[in-house]
Amino acid sequence: MPEGDTVLQTAERLRAALADRTLTRFDLRVPRFATADLTGRVVLDVVPRGKHILIRVEGGLTLHSHLRMDGAWRVHAAGERWRGGPAHQIRAVLANEWHTAVGYRLPVLELLRTRDEEQAVGHLGPDLLGPDWDxxxxxxxxxxxxxxxxxxxxxxxxxxxxxxxxxxxxxxxxxxxxxxxxxxxxxxxxxxxxxxxxxxxxxxxxxxxxxxxxxxxxxxxxxxxxxxxxxxxxxxxxxxxxxxxxxxxxxxxxxxxxxxxxxxxxxx
The missing domain is CATH 1.10.8.50 (Helicase, Ruva Protein; domain 3)
Known part of the structure; x- marks a missing residue:
């Protein structure tokens, strides 16, 4: 399972690639959210919380993921060959004009209302790398x-x-x-x-x-x-x-x- 520093680094890469940019592709390859499409919306922020990653999107929605043992997010330049595993392991694809973020083997992936984020991360204690560290x-x-x-x-x-x-x-x-x-x-x-x-x-x-x-x-x-x-x-x-x-x-x-x-x- 990734440590908190790895999750923070992953979130920072995602933020640099996605934040303040409009999604040109939004593809979740999990049955529950397979029909969700946020194309055309702006990614507002990417926030790490312990070992969780919260990708906040315009319209009050958050994509919540947890890497668990072997999940990973890979960021590629537009048009670059994807690296991170075979295609059948891909669970999420978020793209804009400049970058594509691909989530592999993500055991936890859900789309929720931003106002409901506490349902996913509210049980956590103080985050060693977060503003709530106490x-x-x-x-x-x-x-x-x-x-x-x-x-x-x-x-x-x-x-x-x-x-x-x-x-x-x-x-x-x-x-x-x-x-x-x-x-x-x-x-x-x-x-x-x-x-x-x-x-x-x-x-x-x-x-x-x-x-x-x-x-x-x-x-x-x-x-x-x-x-x-x-x-x-x-x-x-x-x-x-x-x-x-x-x-x-x-x-x-x-x-x-x-x-x-x-x-x-x-x-x-």
């Missing part, structure tokens, strides 16, 4: 169920919106605890610092072509191109901090990574 509220949400494993609480978008499996593993490493530690057992200063670091990491990576957690304002360690993440995807390889082999195990339906020496707490 670290104190996010911290309260995260600790509301003290017995819940920290990794699960971080992934719950109702607590704070934008963290995916990569940042979950990296944040737990930086906090020096395992993802299975009950959230309520985090010392208060560590919990507060974790939330702050989460915002800093996502913000720092919004402008990077390749996600990096080992070089930030809070972690000033220059690393090589194969050492951009502390533990995620590094099973069996040496921990960048202590050299102990990184371990991997499933937490729920997703793999999680941790260093058995640097991180304390229960393990999966």
């Amino acid at each position: 670290p104190e509220r996010a911290l309260r949400n995260l600790l509301a169920d003290p017995g819940r494993p920290l990794g699960e609480a971080l992934l719950d978008q109702r607590n704070l919106a934008g963290i995916g499996n990569i940042y979950k593993a990296e944040l737990c490493f930086l906090a020096r605890v395992t993802p299975w530690l009950p959230a309520g057992e985090l010392p208060a200063p560590v919990a507060a610092r974790l939330v702050t670091t989460a915002g800093q990491l996502l913000e720092a990576n919004c402008a990077r072509p390749v996600r990096t957690t080992t070089t930030t304002r809070t972690v000033p360690h220059g690393r090589g191109p194969r050492e951009r993440l502390w533990v995620y995807g590094r099973a069996g390889r040496p921990c960048l901090r202590c050299g102990t082999p990184v371990r991997v195990a499933d937490q729920g339906t997703r793999p999680t990574y941790w260093c058995p020496r640097c991180q304390s707490g229960p393990t999966g």
